[in-house]
Structures are given as structure tokens and as C-alpha cells.
Amino acid sequence: MNPPVLLLHGIWNARAWVGPLAWRLRARGFTVDTFGYSSVFGGPDVAVPQLLERLQGSGPVSLVGHSLGGLVALEALRRQPELPVSRVVCLGSPLRGSGTARSLAEHGWALALGRSGELLRDGLPAWEGRARVGLIAGSVPHGLGSLLGAIGEASDGTVALDETQLPGLADHCVVPASHSGLVFSPEAARQTAAFLREGRFRDDRAAHAA
Numbered sequence: 001m002n003p004p005v006l007l008l009h010g011i012w013n014a015r016a017w018v019g020p021l022a023w024r025l026r027a028r029g030f031t032v033d034t035f036g037y038s039s040v041f042g043g044p045d046v047a048v049p050q051l052l053e054r055l056q057g058s059g060p061v062s063l064v065g066h067s068l069g070g071l072v073a074l075e076a077l078r079r080q081p082e083l084p085v086s087r088v089v090c091l092g093s094p095l096r097g098s099g100t101a102r103s104l105a106e107h108g109w110a111l112a113l114g115r116s117g118e119l120l121r122d123g124l125p126a127w128e129g130r131a132r133v134g135l136i137a138g139s140v141p142h143g144l145g146s147l148l149g150a151i152g153e154a155s156d157g158t159v160a161l162d163e164t165q166l167p168g169l170a171d172h173c174v175v176p177a178s179h180s181g182l183v184f185s186p187e188a189a190r191q192t193a194a195f196l197r198e199g200r201f202r203d204d205r206a207a208h209a210a
Helices: 015-027 044-056 068-079 099-106 114-122 144-148 186-198 204-209
Strands: 005-008 032-035 061-066 085-091 132-138 171-175
Touching: 005 015, 005 044, 005 068, 015 032, 015 061, 015 186, 032 044, 044 068, 044 114, 061 068, 061 186, 068 085, 068 114, 085 186, 099 114, 132 186, 171 186
Parallel strands: 005 032, 005 061, 061 085, 085 132, 132 171
Antiparallel strands: none
């Protein structure tokens, strides 16, 4: 029996944003719920304690976070590593810090990131927690970072590939999707399900046969 899955959305989004991914995971037999938080006006200083409170009242659970949601999930587990979370999947999360976020700040748009700006710009230290963490990156460079010239072609358009490669990850894979497209991608959903079940991503042939 798979543990329930809690999905976290990214910045400028709401719970409904991860609805397509939730639907695909439910179709694969997972029980899925979503965690909503104020990504701009509240930021991690509010979201992390709220997530910790939510997790403390639950049994075993897996976390899946898109973009900022992955950072919030890992920061919560970094503060309380004893929580019953064995696996985390991050989709397009700039775990090593976001060049796009830094470029927005340099161009006078720091307010657009609100109270999540610091976490997005700086990222997280190497992962040393108990939970196995997998990262799914996108390879279609269509997004805000590309428009700003903040990142190169090896990106999902918003987050550079090397910004997703944090030391301590259990596994890392790349799928053909843009940053926003990761929550709609059937391939990202297949790889998410594989990691939640097996603690690792599948090779291309196995993923497409699933």
C-alpha cells in the first residue's frame, strides 16, 4: 500500500494548479491531497510552519512539490527530519538557487517574489535528511528565465538544469517539458509515480511501458 501523497504548488499558483498531476497520480492508485499556502505574501516563514503542523497530524506520507513547493517541502523536513516522510519528489525546483529570481531582483522586480524571494534566490544546502529525494527537471526552454536572459538553453525556461542538481539527491531525471508544463506532463507523472513506489526513476523504455 502506497503512503498518501501531498502535493505542493509553486509561486504565483494555488492548489488547483497541481490538479492535473493529482489526477494522473490518482489514476495510478495513489491517494492524493494538496497543500495550499500563500507563496508571495506569506512565503516560507508562514508556509513551512503550516506544513509542519499538517504533517505532524498525519501518518506516513510522501511529498511532491512543483518549483517553490519542492523547496518548501525540503525546508520543512530540514527543520524536523523525524517527520514520517520517506520520499519527496521535486519538479523543476531550483534547489541550488534560481538565476531567474536573482535577475528579477536585479531588474527591480523583487516584490513579485514577495517573502519567497530569499529562498528562491539562495536555494538549500546539500540534502542530508532521511527522506529519499528525487528531482524531475524539464528540458523545454520556454519561460520567464529565457526571456530575461537569466539562464541558458539547458533549462526548462525558468530553472536551469544545474540549479536542480543538489548534492544528496537520491535520483535525478530530465523530461521533455517546460517549467509550467511539468505539472501537465504525462512523463513527469509516470516518473513521479515510479519514484514514490520504488525510490528511483525509471529509464526511458521502462517509463514509456508503464
